[in-house]
Amino acid sequence: MQGWSAGHLIARRDWAPGLATLVVAAEVEPFAPGQFVNLALDIEGVVERRSYSIASPPGKPLEFLVTEVVGGALTPRLLRLRPGDPLLVEPKPQGFFTLKWLPEAPELWLVATGTGLGPFLSILASEEPWQRFERVVLVHGVRDATQLAERERLLRLESERGSRFRLVAALTREQAPGLLHGRITSLLTAGELERVAGTPLAPERSHVMLCGNPAMIEETTALLGARGLRKHRVRTPGHVTFEKYW
Numbered sequence: 001m002q003g004w005s006a007g008h009l010i011a012r013r014d015w016a017p018g019l020a021t022l023v024v025a026a027e028v029e030p031f032a033p034g035q036f037v038n039l040a041l042d043i044e045g046v047v048e049r050r051s052y053s054i055a056s057p058p059g060k061p062l063e064f065l066v067t068e069v070v071g072g073a074l075t076p077r078l079l080r081l082r083p084g085d086p087l088l089v090e091p092k093p094q095g096f097f098t099l100k101w102l103p104e105a106p107e108l109w110l111v112a113t114g115t116g117l118g119p120f121l122s123i124l125a126s127e128e129p130w131q132r133f134e135r136v137v138l139v140h141g142v143r144d145a146t147q148l149a150e151r152e153r154l155l156r157l158e159s160e161r162g163s164r165f166r167l168v169a170a171l172t173r174e175q176a177p178g179l180l181h182g183r184i185t186s187l188l189t190a191g192e193l194e195r196v197a198g199t200p201l202a203p204e205r206s207h208v209m210l211c212g213n214p215a216m217i218e219e220t221t222a223l224l225g226a227r228g229l230r231k232h233r234v235r236t237p238g239h240v241t242f243e244k245y246w
């Protein structure tokens with residue numbers, strides 16, 4: 001189909017019902033970690049397309065972390081794909097949610113809800129954050145522990161990177177030993193994120209990237225604003241960049 005790369009599913013890693021990493025073979029143009037592409041399926045003659053962050057680093061097969069929105073037009077079908085099944089991939093990666101557009105800062109905070117983790121997996125698997133930042137903190141907020149996709153890999157990264165990387169996971173709908181309980185916003189207000197990260201959030205030391213649920217992004221941006229961390233724009237540098245998923 002014109003304008004699309006004919007791809008197919010190579011493999012999938014299922015984390016929980018309705019949550020999977022899809023590994024896709026398709027020809028796409030070079031991308032920067034943090035960018036997204038459009039994926040689509042031809043559903044009875046109608047091409048349904050949606051945007052998905054690339055969760056793998058450049059040079060590796062394309063991966064996407066996808067959650068099923070019940071009743072959604074595309075995700076129930078995307079999550080039924082089996083290895084070998086076809087899907088369409090728009091060859092041009094898009095988006096400015098990349099490290100290239102960030103100002104210099106000593107510490108990088110990556111804050112995700114749900115599948116907002118995707119772009120951070122790509123960023124963390126590349127060399128750039130480790131060359132540019134003294135420390136990186138990843139905060140992942142999900143409903144329950146089954147939603148903590150790629151946790152083993154992230155724990156390995158934490159032991160490999162030592163004090164330069166801190167993983168902070170928070171569950172809202174259950175409690176589990178070693179994990180925070182509550183929404184990212186409440187935990188930020190209570191000082192819990194900084195306590196577990198072992199470093200303060202402050203304009204002189206932190207840049208924060210937010211990804212996922214738009215309400216989390218709005219509320220976190222307001223909380224950070226009250227602490228002097230402003231939205232970052234190329235013309236008016238600040239401390240907070242974000243990617244809203246809906």
Ligand SMILES: Cc1cc2nc3c(=O)[nH]c(=O)nc-3n(C[C@H](O)[C@H](O)[C@H](O)COP(=O)(O)OP(=O)(O)OC[C@H]3O[C@@H](n4cnc5c(N)ncnc54)[C@H](O)[C@@H]3O)c2cc1C
Pocket residue numbers: 036050051052053054064065066067068069071072073074075076095115116118119243244245246
């Ligand atoms: C730049 C960008 C990158 C994205 N990357 C990813 C990604 O890596 N992984 C991923 O799973 N999704 C991602 N999304 C969301 C994705 O594009 C779709 O919106 C989502 O998969 C729902 O598609 P659907 O056709 O099943 O539902 P639709 O029929 O489009 O959606 C129904 C409604 O559900 C709501 N909705 C959309 N997404 C979600 C969600 N994740 N959780 C709860 N409600 C939602 C919206 O209000 C929407 O109107 C991204 C969105 C953007 C803008």
Ligand SMILES: NC(=O)c1ccc[n+]([C@@H]2O[C@H](COP(=O)([O-])OP(=O)(O)OC[C@H]3O[C@@H](n4cnc5c(N)ncnc54)[C@H](OP(=O)(O)O)[C@@H]3O)[C@@H](O)[C@H]2O)c1
Pocket residue numbers: 017018067068069070113114115141142143147171172173183184185212213215216217219
């Ligand atoms: N099939 C399944 O079993 C299954 C499982 C999970 C999700 N889903 C579906 O997948 C879609 C996405 O769900 P999701 O859980 O990945 O994403 P989500 O609904 O955005 O929730 C992810 C995390 O963000 C938190 N959150 C929500 N609003 C917030 C805010 N304003 N500030 C701070 N944190 C906030 C949630 O807390 P709260 O818990 O307090 O809302 C949760 O911990 C939904 O359509 C859902 O129905 C399906």
